[in-house]
Amino acid sequence: MFQQTLAVARRLLLEQLRQRRGLIFWAVFPALMMLLFGLVYAHNATMRAGLDAAAAGILMGAALFFSCLGGTVALLAVERERGTLRRLLASPLRPAAYFMGVVLAQSLLAAVQVVMLVAIAYAVGARYHGSVTLGLFIVALAVLIYVGLGFFFGARFARRSEEVVVALSAIGVPLLVLGGTFFPLELMPAAMQKLAHLNPILYLNETLKAVAARGQGVAELRVELAGLVLFGAGSVGLGLWSWRLLLRAEQGA
């Protein structure tokens, strides 16, 4: 199973390196977002204080969300559309090995994104105030949550590659808004705030901002971190369940 996990991760990384559009998706877009936001924040003295938190929000919202969640939705659609999923089904590949292979590949891409975005953020004046280990732990949870949700949305709502953009626009962007990526939670109406509290992206955003911008640690954030671990476990479970349902549906096709 471990060899199969490595094989899937290796294949996905090779494909990412070969696809120029994919490179824009996971590297150029978030780098540009970080640079542009950073320059705007750095240019306005009144906003400068928010730069550290904004950098954390861009990492969660613009980088990891689109590459891990969007990338997984697109991956499943392409595997189905090109018939490779049926070829995988005829091989001894275990469903869990495929899932873990995607998680592993996305984790490595996320590591590159973190290094790249942190470098840009530092260049435009942002600073990181908290524990690096805790920050990386939150990023790892984000990868698990996003990949799990990606399997769920990909299996349920994106049968063809043209449906990926629809699925991401219709479901992903509202999740980002409710996750406090564009507006702080305090600006939302009460009903919207209640809804936002069911959204794991809100906790990912708020927790990473608390660590990165305010230097808070495990003691202050234990409730949020516990919630994120539960969201992570739930998301992996949901993703694996959706993946198995998809494979069963393909076998009945």
Next chain:
Amino acid sequence: MTQLTFNGICKRYGGRVVLDDFCLDIQTGEVVGLLGPNGCGKSTVLNIVSQLLRADAGQVLLGGEPLSAACRARIGLCPQHSALYRDLLPAENLDFFARLHGLAGAERTRRVAELMEQFQLGPHAGTAVGKLSGGWQQRLSLAIALVHRPALLLLDEPTGAVDVQARHELWSLIEGLRASGVTLLLTTHQLAEAERLCSRVALLQSGRVAAAGTLPELLAQVPASAVAIIQTQDGAAARARAAGLGWGVRNWAGQLACLLPQPLSLGEVVASLDGLAVTSVSVQPVGLEHAYLEVMQATAV
């Protein structure tokens, strides 16, 4: 030794019966072709063997054992559409599937190199698969199906989407596999493909085996020494004349076909039809196409 056995396989899609008591035995080293009209269940048979589908009833035995997940290691599937990773190179596609099948280290490297050579993929080693022609993609697809040295290879219309030259090249490769002793089960619409490659052919009609046998056995299903195909504006008169001459008369897909009990030359057939408004006549030796049409007509529901 029997490699693959189908015992009374039934499969329905909703209310539509696709396989209905499908039975067939395939011996080790045989090349068996499944022929039949669209929707007769050919691909469904392959999908059940490769465990992409479950049969509703009946049993499939591989080497005498019921199909199980472990059987995947002994079966190679070459799907109808190439189903490849288009951004990867040919060797990277092979390497990926070799890894999934548990080939490790030097063994994997050696196997990938062997297949690159056997399928003459070397000149395209540096080309992304998505940029290869359909024929080269199908070649690679066939190589992937063999990466784990399966005992049974399933080919779903292996040359259905390639040009004539690529088809002949693929046929040569498949003949090479036949010589290596691998058991092959293939579906095809091309009678020439079945004639060239298969040691035995099963003709499917409405999800059942309507006839199965070697080429001579199937040709024996046509009670004729030769077949005359006649185009005429007066079909009734031509049929009556042919029947009067003791020829078998058939309507094969709208064509008047006469089964000649003795071999006759074209001139003799034309002379026999003297006085009829005949626009064309051809005399053909009995072939698989005739056997196919005869069996399909005889077993049509």
